[in-house]
Amino acid sequence: MSSKATATSRPAPPEQFAELVASAVKNRRRVALATSFEPAMSEDRAYEYQDAVVRRLAGRSEIAGIKGGGMTAASQSRLGGGPFFGALLPSGTMRSGVAIDLDAYRELVLETEIGFELGRPVSNELDMQGLRGAIAGVRPVIELPDNMFERNASFTSRDLIAANVLARCQIVGTRRFSSDLDVDAITVRLSRDGKEIHSASASGTFGGQWDALLWIVNNAVRRRGRLAKGCLVITGALGGVLRAQAGSYRADFGPLGVIEFAMNGAFSA
Structure with a gap:
């Protein structure tokens, strides 16, 4: 389906867009931007699309977590909005040591992230003290969004929100917690085949x-109503986003530990 064809199509309700996304995931195809169906789409409307996508992809399963997006001034300027959030899918959780076949995806990218695990359900907005008391631990995370948009599509924050911020997989490391852990002081270093390719501060x-x-949890609670105990909240990419390539990877998160994984093959579409 070309961008030209979809731009002239009648507006698609969220459920129809969700079916397009589900089909794209299943058949490793690409999907048109949500704003090609509704060019004047508001942020609230984009979240209605996202809700339909998450229902279609997660079914009756509890979501694995929440991911932040557009968390830096540079990304907000580039996307025309932000910050925003999406849901981590339960089927996408992986552990250190996993081998990933790139030909099962359209265009995976790598993001080094910090994840916070909730130690209790959260149903109301929190202040900072309440937030800190709700966290059971911190985990290193490699998120692997899959860019399913049509090639060379110029997408906005509303397109990302509608498509659940392209959430697909996340490699989750060991949970750690220490009262004196300074999360902001963490520097992550990512290497491929023994050569450092990325370094960024949290x-x-x-x-x-x-x-x-705090922003992600409170906005997710406001829109979704409740976050379950064990929900993993990841706070956005540290530094740049990297296109996935075949190789053996090692991500060193300092006091949070190490995640190792391999990628094989090449993208199929």
């Missing part, structure tokens, strides 16, 4: 990890 997200976490 402090560059939304003014700091705890401020980013």
Whole structure:
């Protein structure tokens, strides 16, 4: 389906868009931007699309977590909006040591992230003290969004929200917690085949990890109503986003530990 064809189509309700996304995931195809169906789409309307997508992809299963997006001034300027959030799918959780076949995806990208695990359900907005008391631990995370949009599509924050911020997989490391852990002082270093390809500080997200976490949790609760115990909240990419390539990877998160994984093959579409 070309962008030209979809741009002239009648507006698609969220459920129809969700079917298109589900079909794209199943058949490793690409999907048109949600704003090609509704060019004047508001942020609230984009979240209605996202809700339909999550229902279609997660079914009756509890979501694995919440992911932040557009958490830096640069990304907000590029996307025309933000910050925003999406849901981590339960089928996408992986552990360190996993081998991933790239030909099962359209265009995976790598993001080094910090994840915070809720130690209790959260049904109301929190202040910072309440937030800190709700966290059971911190985990290193490699998120692997899959860019399913049509090639060379110029997408906005509303398109990302509608498509559940392209959530697909997340490699989750061991949970750690220490009262004196300074999350913002963490530097992550990612290497492929023994060569460092990425390094970033955790402090560059939304003014700091705890401020980013507070925004994501409160906005997710406001829109979704409840976050379950064990929900993993990841606060956005540290540094740049990297296109996935075949190789053996090692991500060193300092006091949070190491995640190792391999990628094989090449993209199929």
